[in-house]
Amino acid sequence: MPPQPLYKRVLLKLSGEALMGKREYGLDNDTVRAIAVDIGDVVAMGVQVSVVIGGGNLFRGVSGAAAGMERAQADYIGMLATVMNALAMQAALERTGLASRVQSAIPMESVCEPYIRRRAIRHMEKGRVVIFGAGTGNPFFTTDTAAALRAAEMNCDAMLKGTQVDGVYSADPKKHPNAERFESLSYHEVLSRDLQVMDASAVSLSRENRIPIVVFSIHDRGALAAVLRGEGRCTIISEQG
Ligand code: UDP
Numbered sequence: 001m002p003p004q005p006l007y008k009r010v011l012l013k014l015s016g017e018a019l020m021g022k023r024e025y026g027l028d029n030d031t032v033r034a035i036a037v038d039i040g041d042v043v044a045m046g047v048q049v050s051v052v053i054g055g056g057n058l059f060r061g062v063s064g065a066a067a068g069m070e071r072a073q074a075d076y077i078g079m080l081a082t083v084m085n086a087l088a089m090q091a092a093l094e095r096t097g098l099a100s101r102v103q104s105a106i107p108m109e110s111v112c113e114p115y116i117r118r119r120a121i122r123h124m125e126k127g128r129v130v131i132f133g134a135g136t137g138n139p140f141f142t143t144d145t146a147a148a149l150r151a152a153e154m155n156c157d158a159m160l161k162g163t164q165v166d167g168v169y170s171a172d173p174k175k176h177p178n179a180e181r182f183e184s185l186s187y188h189e190v191l192s193r194d195l196q197v198m199d200a201s202a203v204s205l206s207r208e209n210r211i212p213i214v215v216f217s218i219h220d221r222g223a224l225a226a227v228l229r230g231e232g233r234c235t236i237i238s239e240q241g
Contacts (some may be wrong), residue, residue: 005228007157009048009124012039013147013198014162016057016085018218026057027088034221035162036092039129041225043098048124050154051131052147053089055081061139075139079106082143086133087112093129100129105137105146117153124154144202152209159211160227161198162218167235168197186241203237213237 018035021028043049058081064074086102093100101123102112112133113119120130135146151159164174168190171179187207191200197215198206206213216227216234226232
């Protein structure tokens with residue numbers, strides 16, 4: 001018998017940039033496909049999976065605002081960008097033979113389902129991957145916060161944050177080779193040391209709902225399944241640290 005996965009139901013948070021591969025902008029199909037295969041591996045382990053994808057590879061509200069657009073308007077463009085990424089991921093999941101549903105916080109009935117909490121849970125129970133698009137549906141928020149919110153609503157056992165590196169470091173390890181890497185951290189340490197892993201509201205929301213945040217590298221193939229087997233390289237953020 002293969003070992004039981006560490007968590008039964010998870011929410012995977014990916015930044016839009018995780019889908020860019022080596023490109024400067026937009027989507028790289030091979031990268032999206034490879035992540036879909038990784039998701040398929042954990043579904044095969046019996047884990048229920050939901051996904052929140054950012055939109056930073058296409059549009060960020062702050063950049064629009066910096067260019068003179070009203071911030072709320074720019075944020076709506078950002079939210080629509082996350083729906084494009086969600087649809088691309090759905091297409092890739094389907095190509096690997098996985099059933100999935102996209103649910104958008106901004107209703108788009110001819111494109112995907114609206115966000116309905118109980119329906120999303122039902123999809124997961126049936127083994128379908130649920131991808132949440134349009135963030136929280138509100139401007140001035142981020143998809144990190146949307147991920148923490150959906151993880152709580154879905155009663156997830158953990159939020160898995162796929163990043164560029166294999167955990168949380170004291171500084172960006174690409175710029176500071178001597179940066180310290182943490183095996184585990186408390187929510188308090190992340191907030192008080194201002195460690196740049198997720199925005200503070202996402203960390204606080206996860207803390208209130210006692211949902212551990214597991215930070216791992218989305219670029220290491222198989223790392224997602226390894227984390228769920230309890231073998232992967234990652235940093236676990238929880239109350240006790
Ligand atoms: N956004 C928003 N409300 C939300 C989630 C996202 O307004 O609840 C907008 C915001 O403009 C943000 C953009 O969508 O810049 C893309 O999301 P994010 O920056 O979180 O993406 P990531 O950095 O994860 O790629």
